[in-house]
Amino acid sequence: MKILRRDLQSIVKSLKALTQKTEKIAANLAKIEKYQVQKVSKEKASAVKRPARKTTAKKTTLKRTAAKKAIGVSATDTVLAIINRNKKGLNTTAIKNRTGFNDKKIWNIINRLKKGGKIKSSGRGIYLKA
Numbered sequence: 001m002k003i004l005r006r007d008l009q010s011i012v013k014s015l016k017a018l019t020q021k022t023e024k025i026a027a028n029l030a031k032i033e034k035y036q037v038q039k040v041s042k043e044k045a046s047a048v049k050r051p052a053r054k055t056t057a058k059k060t061t062l063k064r065t066a067a068k069k070a071i072g073v074s075a076t077d078t079v080l081a082i083i084n085r086n087k088k089g090l091n092t093t094a095i096k097n098r099t100g101f102n103d104k105k106i107w108n109i110i111n112r113l114k115k116g117g118k119i120k121s122s123g124r125g126i127y128l129k130a
Contacts, residue, residue: 075101079109080129083119089126 082098083090092106113119120130
């Protein structure tokens with residue numbers, strides 16, 4: 001019985017605390033609503049005081065279209081075209097001589113083309129079209 005009584009008393013205390021919190025929240029909400037109403041009325045009053053602007057007709061101007069850039073051939077396309085032209089295959093030094101690219105760039109391009117299945121290697125360092 002004593003345990004039940006203690007439980008009920010603790011419930012009553014917590015309910016009182018909750019009601020106090022809800023009353024505080026309601027009071028704060030009323031303040032916020034009052035502030036918003038005042039703010040809206042000030043905005044309406046300032047909108048009424050302002051004279052209307054005169055609108056002028058917009059001048060029509062000719063819009064220039066952007067000049068199209070010449071489509072450049074990518075480095076990958078260049079290397080692929082060189083490899084496709086040669087039936088026996090090419091090594092990296094031959095590709096380097098024809099394109100002027102450095103070794104690292106050529107190796108990266110060849111690796112990308114091999115992964116894409118556009119070229120294959122017939123031997124060590126010799127590349128053919130797939």
